Amino acid sequence: MLHIVACIKQVPDTKIIKMNPKTNTMDRASAPAILNPYDAHAVEEAVRLKKKYGGTVSVLTMGPPPAVKAIKKCIELGADEGYMISDRAFAGADTLATSYALTKALEKIAKHQPIDLVICGKMTIDGDTGQVGPGIARRLNIPPLTGVKKVVEINKEKGYAIVQRKLEDGYEVVKSTLPCLFTVEKEINDISFAPLPNMIKAARYQPTIWTADDLENVDRKQLGLKGSPTIVSKVWAPPKPEGGQLLEGTAQEQVNKLLSIIFEKKELFQ
Amino acid sequence: MxxxxxxxxxxxxxxxxxxxxxxxxxxxxxxxxxxxxxxxxxxxxxxxxxxxxxxxxxxxxxxxxxxxxxxxxxxxxxxxxxxxxxxxxxxxxxxxxxxxxxxxxxxxxxxxxxxxxxxxxxxxxxxxxxxxxxxxxxxxxxxxxxxxxxxxxxxxxxxxxxxxxxxxxxxxxxxxxxxxxxxxxxxxxxxxxMRTKVLEVVRETTKKVRIDEADIVVAGGKGMGSKEGFQLIHQLADALGGAVGASRDVVEAGWIDHHHQVGQTGVTVTPKIYFAIGISGAIQHVVGMQNSELIIAINKDPNAPIFQSCHYGIVGDALEIVPLLIERIKEELPNIKTASKLKEEIHHA
Structure with a gap:
């Protein structure tokens, strides 16, 4: 029986977020909070592996109290248990401090039930870094397998996993000892429709919530803003380019003008 | 330290x-x-x-x-x-x-x-x-x-x-x-x-031009209306011998595979000609193509930020403009090819 933990994050939907042009800050109220899309694939894959090999899927998140909603979404997708670490001490964490706090929570979860596999999304859409997953793997001292696009085999008895890792121009097949950590690409699966019983379970579900004090052997200097080596020194609106020349006239005239412009690059069309 | x-x-x-x-x-x-x-x-x-x-x-x-x-x-x-x-x-x-x-x-x-x-x-x-x-x-x-x-x-x-x-x-x-x-x-x-072993490396060589190596990239966005409308992007790319690019939202909508996504979370491209068609031009897209030699934007909305990031723009409905463009290219391209071939022959003669 496998114990798989998916690490997930609730994020603002950056596609529709509005910026305050005066302060260059995000108007968080303008964007709904969603389960990070890559993480949905991580949970989906964990649930599929559970169905194939048997076991339990737990999900773990760090975030403010409303992030419970993201855990409920994972229960809908088929996760069995949800854990959340939530504390002001975690606030302002960069990727290093985030992987530290999540690792402490994973160690606590593993005390109840040893973990065979950790799965993370490739990256979050608000941070866009992809650094937290590999960071957790290093801290747990397990192999990180980033960019997994297919799980070929998991063999708990013999203690290995075989996956396909996406490369720029293809993929590689890698065998790793268990436990290990995957970060997954979106193409690894299609999200299934949540069955009704899961939705009912999710509606009632309350995750286990821990504060910093509930975690063990925590070095508080490594948490949150204090534990973050990187700081954002300034944010600014991206430089505005000068802008192009608009072609005028009827559609046909515009197209003709455009054609003469692109055909000036004769060397491309020989 | x-x-x-x-x-x-x-x-x-x-x-x-x-x-x-x-x-x-x-x-x-x-x-x-x-x-x-x-x-x-x-x-x-x-x-x-x-x-x-x-x-x-x-x-x-x-x-x-x-x-x-x-x-x-x-x-x-x-x-x-x-x-x-x-x-x-x-x-x-x-x-x-x-x-x-x-x-x-x-x-x-x-x-x-x-x-x-x-x-x-x-x-x-x-x-x-x-x-x-x-x-x-x-x-x-x-x-x-x-x-x-x-x-x-x-x-x-x-x-x-x-x-x-x-x-x-x-x-x-x-x-x-x-x-x-x-x-x-x-x-x-x-x-x-060592706890990991690489068993096999598989190169996926496709017939299609790789988007980050193409001289011409034709990229489409939500302005193409639908997955069907997006086919026009493929047709224009084919007509020009270029590669197909896409904005993040059409990749997320499943109109095209992630490999084609241009931008911060996709591929960065620097072709000789870049078409942004029906793409609003969020900075996340623009950072992936702003170093292209010639950027052409087609968009219905005259206030779309893409017009700030292009060299030439057409304000108009992509679904009307692109078919016209494909038609004219198919007419003209053989002439250009013949002309350059003729020139070459004269040069050699």
Whole structure:
């Protein structure tokens, strides 16, 4: 029986977020909070592996109290248990401090039930870094397998996993000892429709919530803003380019003008 | 941590198909500027099997020093052995700045090293600068889906690390006679201790032009209306012999595969002609194509930000303009080809 933990994050939907042009800050109220899309694939894959090999899927998140909603979404997708670490001490964490706090929570979860596999999304859409997953793997001292696009085999008895890792121009097949950590690409699966019983379970579900004090052997200097080596020194609106020349006239005239412009690059069309 | 012990700008030299990856050469170009401003050395770190001869390429592109870890255990990239080699190198020679290409390999390696050292790591940087007197690295990147730019600092730890987007920085023109110092390093690693093994590497060579290598990229966005409407993008690309690109939202809508996504979380392209059709032009998209030679935008909305980022624009419905364009190209292109062929024949005659 496998114990798989998916690490997930609730994020603002950056596609529709509005910026305050005066302060260059995000108007968080303008964007709904969603389960990070890559993480949905991580949970989906964990649930599929559970169905194939048997076991339990737990999900773990760090975030403010409303992030419970993201855990409920994972229960809908088929996760069995949800854990959340939530504390002001975690606030302002960069990727290093985030992987530290999540690792402490994973160690606590593993005390109840040893973990065979950790799965993370490739990256979050608000941070866009992809650094937290590999960071957790290093801290747990397990192999990180980033960019997994297919799980070929998991063999708990013999203690290995075989996956396909996406490369720029293809993929590689890698065998790793268990436990290990995957970060997954979106193409690894299609999200299934949540069955009704899961939705009912999710509606009632309350995750286990821990504060910093509930975690063990925590070095508080490594948490949150204090534990973050990187700081954002300034944010600014991206430089505005000068802008192009608009072609005028009827559609046909515009197209003709455009054609003469692109055909000036004769060397491309020989 | 005594900051004075940390000197030099380093670039991790990624090896791809037996050569130094283009992004690493770009980083040597960017790193050279930082090193000169700071008055320090530019070094590369080369890890692999039979890679020592590649050091000369790094010198030609601007490196003063190359640290080499050459061992069969490094035949394929794997996090564990590569990380232990680079970690060893950092502890011995203490760089002030260490840059990686923001490729799958560079990001994997950088994330692991940052955790172990530990130090700060900025992802997907698109602008780099350094403070001359303090050596503080100013690493800037689009943030929050590209809605803003942010400058990230790492004040209390060394080395300062960043991954940098491919095709954003410029490689220097090669100087064939330029040489430097090779420092051979060794670390004892035993294959039996490695927890991962690469069983097979599969290259997926498609007939289609690779988007990051194409001279012409035709990219479409939500303005194409539907997956069916998006077929016009494929048709225009075919007519021009170009590759198909896409904005993030149409990839997320499932109109086209992620491989085609241009932008901060997709591919960066620098073709000779880039078409942005029905794409609003959020900065997250623009950073992936702004270095293209000629950018053409077609959009219904005259206020769409894409018109700020293009050379020529057409305000109009893509579903009307693009079919006209395809029709005219099919008419004209044979004439152009004949004309150039004729010219060539006359030239040879």
């Amino acid at each position: 005594n900051f004075d012990d940390y000197r030099g700008i380093w670039v991790y030299l990624e090896v791809k198909d037996g050569k130094i990856a283009p992004v690493s050469l770009e980083l040597l170009g960017a790193g050279r500027k930082l090193a000169d401003k700071r008055g320090t050395e530019l070094a590369g770190v080369l890890i692999g099997s039979n890679v020592k001869p590649l050091a000369s390429t790094a010198f030609v592109y601007g490196a003063d020093v190359v640290y080499v870890y050459d061992d069969p255990i490094f035949e394929h990239y794997r996090t564990e052995p590569y990380m232990r080699a680079l970690h060893d190198c950092c502890q011995k020679h203490k760089p002030e700045v260490l840059l990686y290409g923001a490729t799958p390999t560079g990001k994997d390696l950088a994330s692991a090293i940052a955790t172990d050292l530990p130090t700060g790591l900025t992802a997907d940087t698109t602008m780099l600068d350094i403070e001359e007197d303090t050596g503080l690295l100013l690493a800037s990147r689009p943030a929050f889906g590209g809605n803003i730019m942010a400058t990230i600092l790492c004040k209390k730890y060394r080395p300062q690390m960043a991954t940098v987007r491919p095709k954003v920085m410029k490689a220097l023109s090669p100087q064939p006679n330029r040489t430097g110092k090779i420092v051979e390093e060794h670390i004892s690693l035993r294959e039996e201790e």
